[in-house]
Amino acid sequence: MNNNPYSKLFEPVKIGPVVTKNRFYQVPHCCGMGHLRPKAHAAMRETKAKGGWGVVSTEEAEIHPSSDLAPYVEQRIWDKKDIPALRLMTEAVHKHGALAAIELTHSGHNSTNLFSRIPAMSPNAQPVNFLYPKQSRRMSKRDISDFRDWHKRAALNAKEAGFDIVYVYAGHGMSVAHQFILPDMNNRIDEYGGSLDNRLRLTRELLEETREAIGDSCGVAFRFAVDELKGKDGMQFEEEGRAVVELLSEHPDLWDVNVSDWSNDSQTSRFQPNEGYQMPYVELVKSLTTKPVVGVGRLTSPDLMVKLIDRGALDLIGAARPSIADPYLPNKIKAENTDQIKECIGCNICVSSDNFSVPIRCTQNPTMGEEWRRGWDPEYIKPKLSDQQALVVGSGPAGLECSLQLARRGYQVTLAEAENKLGGRVLFESGLKGLSAWKRVVDNRVHEILQKNNIEVYKESRLTEDLISELGIKNIFLATGSSWRKDGVGRSRRSPIQGLESIKVYSPEEAVQNHKDIKAPIVVYDDEQGYLAGVIADHLKTKNVEVVFITPASVVSPWTDSTLEQKRVQESLINSGVKIICNQSIYKIENATALLECTYTGSITKVPCKSIVMVTERISNSTLYDNLMQSNLEGKTQYNIQAIGDAEAPGLIADAVYLGHLAAQNFEADEADIQKGMFMREMPSLK
Ligand SMILES: Cc1cc2nc3c(=O)[nH]c(=O)nc-3n(C[C@H](O)[C@H](O)[C@H](O)COP(=O)(O)O)c2cc1C
Ligand code: SF4
Structure with a gap:
């Protein structure tokens, strides 16, 4: 091991009263199994521990029915009845020498409470962060005090369930603690609002009370989004973000640093190609505390990991997606089999499954989410039964x-x-x-x-x-x-578009290959409503082709909402000068013109169209x-x-x-x- 160029990654790190055997830290990530499928959840986390991760965390764990995240399936620690299910995970993880961490969460106005039907509560009264016309109520002093009690009780229950690390969570704008810290979510005029000191009061109380409750035997981790990537309109890491870290620097046993909101934190490679993209934020925190720091940003390459440790950028290599794509990543690095690593491609299909409330899946790792129900493991597969x-x-x-x-x-x-x-x-x-x-x-x-x-x-x-x-x-x-059909049959229209023989019709592949010959304006017609049409429009625009994007959907590439990309997709098309026409289906081409039918009223409009790329449906x-x-x-x-x-x-x-x-x-x-x-x-x- 001493000659292993990556041996640094296998040094133990002390996190308060506990010690992790190495620097590989699976940060909290949801998986669509959570409290509803505890055996599946435990088996998935066990695979990570088996694969060498030193710390394996849960996802957000709701601490009270007033923080119910239905229809999303997260973790739950409402009371002692949840302990046996959670213990399945801690025991499974401990079997392989890893530590188990739990992210205690009250989601404030991010709670839907569709299951519990209790009104949501948050620092201010405001609409809940879910498309449902209801609002949270403003937390009273009594609510704040109750919330602190629930958090403390959840910490004690977490300890009883066998967790080694207990989180105070202030990230993604998705937790009450974070909502109190952020000025645009907290306009209170009492001692919990106004100055930064006041807005931090609740977090400080949570950190102290959690330590008091379980700090003798569990590490207290603090997940904090140090920047909202909104510039002056939000928290910035060199301004208030820095001040928060300075004020709390020695309070937790571990800083888990990221950025907010979720779409900034879990950025796809399409919009953020750089591995380690969160390092500037992480390094700032590291420079302000003596406590260990874990950071994220699709960290997959062992060489980069070693460089980051050498540079003192962080202490622990945090990973959600790289641990999903390859649960055995640490073991492969330890064995110097780095060429065997299944590298995360940054597509966020894992995120989409959480958004659809189904067991997690991954493009690179088809065994993800299937550990218990099908008994699959990425590294082991049953041997052949014959010489066929x-x-x-x-x-x-x-x-x-x-x-x-x-x-x-x-x-x-x-x-x-x-x-x-x-x-x-x-x-x-x-x-x-x-x-x-x-x-x-x-x-x-x-x-x-x-x-x-x-x-x-x-x-x-x-x-x-x-x-x-x-x-x-x-x-x-x-x-x-399969092949893309070129007759216009798709999601909204089950018969071919008339008049296509009068213009040049391209499949996506043909349009990209022959972009130099395209007669502008070209229509990219998206009646699949997935991701590809948006990518094609963006791609053709880089080749200086004049593009009109037409779709029966009400936004560009609606499916990409599930991968946290939709806003970026539409922004990119707008910025690159693609003309976007939504809520219209093409029903006919006539005289180099596309006749569009409004999906609501059926009224007809016309758009010049000399050629068209069909992204509507595929045929096997x-x-x-x-x-x-x-x-x-x-x-x-x-x-x-x-x-x-x-x-x-x-x-x-x-x-x-x-x-x-x-x-x-x-x-x-x-x-x-x-x-x-x-x-x-x-x-x-x-x-
Ligand atoms: C599928 C998925 C679910 C996630 N769920 C949570 C969560 O429950 N709590 C949390 O704090 N962060 C969550 N995150 C964010 C990750 O912890 C992490 O900060 C982010 O993905 C960036 O790290 P990565 O590049 O290693 O994935 C989730 C990320 C993914 C991909
Ligand atoms: S689904 Fe995509 S982004 Fe998620 S872990 Fe797998 S490869 Fe990475």
Whole structure:
């Protein structure tokens, strides 16, 4: 270990009365399992501990019914009844020598209270931070005192549940403590409002009372967003942010530093390509306290981690997404297998699952969220059951993942790709503006595939039924992807747009390839309402193409709200001069003009349109699948055929990777089990 260039990362760090075995710290992140699925939650956190993380944290843990986050599924520590479920996690994490941390949270006006139906409360009366027409009430002195009691009681219950580190949380504008600190959320004129000293009063009380309650045996961590990235309109790290740190510098046992709001903290690589983007904020805090500091910012590269420690920028390498993409990241660094790290691509699909209140998922790590219900682990997979061989046709995300996992199980795999490069749709998408990090989906897998001696890879091999017959492999996975349709059929219109033959119609790929020949103005028509049309418009604009973006949706790329990007997407298009037309569907092209129909009134308007990029719907490339199935039906062959990924049903890259993984896991499994399509479920107690 001493010769390991990364040995510094494995030094222990004291956090108050507890010591973490190394510098790898999984900061709080939600996972859509929380209090509703405690076994799944514990198993996911256990995988992180098994993978070498020194500290493994929960997500936000609601401390009281007046801080209910439904429909979001977070953690819960309302009273002692929550202790057994939480203990599942602490015991699982401790088994592997890691510390367990819990982020105690009262969400103030960020609470929805849709489940508890208690009015939300916050420093000021104001609308709740959820699209629902109700407001929080202003906290009285009695409320403040009650809240402090609940926080203290939750800390004691956390200790009883086995946690080693207990958080006071003042981040994201999502906690009462933070809301009291921020002047635009606190206009009180009592001793809890006005001066910074007053606005910090509650946080100081929480830190002191938490220490008093559990500080003998647990570390007290303070998560603080030192800058809101709003310039003068918010907290700035060189102004009030700094003052907060100076005033509280020695109060907590650990500073967990980030920026606010959530969309600034968990920025995607599309808008923030730099690893370590939060370091200026973290370093400032580090310079003002003697306590250990943990910082975040998609920290994945071990070389950068060592540099940061050497530079004294921080003490602990904080990670939410890098720990989701690769729960075994610390162990891989320890073993100097850094080339095996599955690098986070910064796509925020993990965030989207939280926003949809479903178990967490990850583009890079298809086992995330499946640890308990399917028994999956990113590093271990069940061995092969026989000496059967498998043929995988297509090397997009589904084909690569399926081939790799079949080979890891020990099967002999043949992977055939029609093009001269492996990667399928990822190659195209990662070439677009802002998406270069997505290429890691291909690079990480191809790197591993090339190290295996049981995968034969054939590029420029467009397989036909005859060629497949010659290969003589019976088990065939068809990962042939999908193609964008060019007739305008999409989410809002189920019949083709009329008159398209009179203009040039491009698929997204064709538009990017032929941007020099495009006749402006080009319409990018988004009736998929995902992310791609926004990226294409942005990309074409960088090539000086005059772009009009038309969509039946009421905003640009509405799906990207779930990845915390929508505002940035729309801002980027506006700033780059793309003309945006919302709430309109195209129903006809006539005389180089698009006729638009208002989605509400049906009224017609006209927009000049010499060419159009259709981003509306995809069709699975199923010709080979259909022909092979037909051959089976006619009794000519007896193939075991499965379409996977976009070839089965087009979706996100994350969906394709997942379906490729699922197919490999299910290969040769009992047919009855597969037919059930099921996984373990946590059933409500009927007690
Ligand atoms: C899926 C997801 C859920 C998160 N949930 C929480 C949370 O419950 N509490 C919190 O303080 N931060 C939460 N965060 C923010 C992270 O803790 C972290 O500060 C941020 O993602 C930046 O770190 P990273 O680049 O390592 O992901 C979440 C982040 C992600 C990606
Ligand atoms: S879903 Fe994307 S952003 Fe989230 S951890 Fe996985 S790769 Fe990273």
